[in-house]
Amino acid sequence: MNQWKKAAAAILSAGTILILFLALQRLVEPKYAEDILEGNFTSEYYDETTSHDVLFIGDCEVYENFDPIYLWKHFGITSYIRGNAQQLAWHSYFMLEDTLRYETPKAVIYNVQALTHAEPQREEYNRMALDGMKWSKTKIDAIQASMCNGEHMLDYVFPLLRYHQRILDLSKSDLTYYWKARKVTHNGYYMRIDVLPVSESDTADPTWLLGTSDAELAQEEEGSDDIIDDPWGDIEGADEEEEGRYDTNVPVIDDPKEGEPFGSYPLAYLDKIRTLCEEKGIQLILIKAPSLAPQWYPSDNEQVTAYAAKHHLPYLNFYELLEETGIDYETDTYDGGLHMNLSGADKLSAYLGQVLAGQYGIPDHRNDSELAAAYEKKISFYEEMKKAQQEELDRYGEIKNY
Secondary structure (H helix, E strand, O other): OHHHHHHHHHHHHHHHHHHHHHHHHHHHOOOOOOOOOHHHHHHHHHHOOOOOOEEEEEOHHHHOOOOHHHHHHHHOOOEEEEEOOOOOHHHHHHHHHHHOOOOOOOEEEEEHHHHHOOOOOOHHHHHHHHOOOOOOHHHHHHHHHHOOOOOOHHHHHOOHHHHHHHHHOOOHHHHHOOOOOOOOOEOOEOOOOOOOOHHHOOOOOOHHHHOOOOOOOOOOOOOHHHHHHOOOOOOOOOOOOOOOOOOOOOOOOOOOOOOOOOOHHHHHHHHHHHHHHHHHOOEEEEEEOOOOOOOOOHHHHHHHHHHHHHOOOOEEEHHHHHHHHOOOOOOOEOOOOOOEOHHHHHHHHHHHHHHHHHHHOOOOOOOOHHHHHHHHHHHHHHHHHHHHHHHHHHHHOOOOOO
């Protein structure tokens, strides 16, 4: 009897320690509720209650430039964006593989900008993309494919090992969003309604695309990729003092220069994306969003064009569709041409919706009462955020909380 009591006490003690460990771990994990919102994008997908005919995968050039709510309202197309900051080709492949555990879309849209990055870049971006992914073999494979020098699988399995020093920097949001992360996207779309014209910004050089020689619009190309792909610095709560354990300052690779071929690593994962779509009977569509930086060289475009032709894939280069889409870099961007604001995203979505419905037969589901009810709630949240952002613009002259 005493042995049973001892065993029960040991089990109870172990259970208590485990619960306390997990509770502390959740407390110190970044909540991505204030300055950095992108870290919640991956996990939001798992709250979805409906399936999607169209899946976007890629980096900020999809999640800031295309609007699934617009596609629903105007075309009845159900879609979701599984994108993250600097989501590289291998990240996107595993996002696709993870999504196919839950649903099989009719079309996958992949933005090709990330093909210019030949190897993993920084731990911060790996964390924002992968921490929120549900555990599976896919997540394990994704971590192994993505880790930079100095990263360790054990730190992904037990985030407390990575974030323990955040215990000294906890904020109100760590308690507010302890149980549930702040919802920040609309089917993966990151909304911004403010405007920063390219003519009033020095964050991008539009001369290569727009053909202007106005010195006020031009900026030295050197370093532009850092502005695009590394806008936050070290990850929220990153441990900067344990030198040699984590290489959190891995430099972002410079933009490839004219004529530089894509690396074998990203091309291998593009092949995996294509093959997986073929196996599942999914139409793969390659796109290039019209961001002014990093520069999309003619040689980059030629490589994608050749790949698409070889494998009989459609490729939409939105730089070549500025007139058709009506994109205006004076009104349709919130950061000087790097990403679209809501106006620009809706223009791109209007064009893409016509392509999806007209050329690929993506159906209109607006007569489906169950889907319509689900999207009515999504639209309500969407409109509430638009209103809240406008109120901040009117009050502060800028958007502070989104």
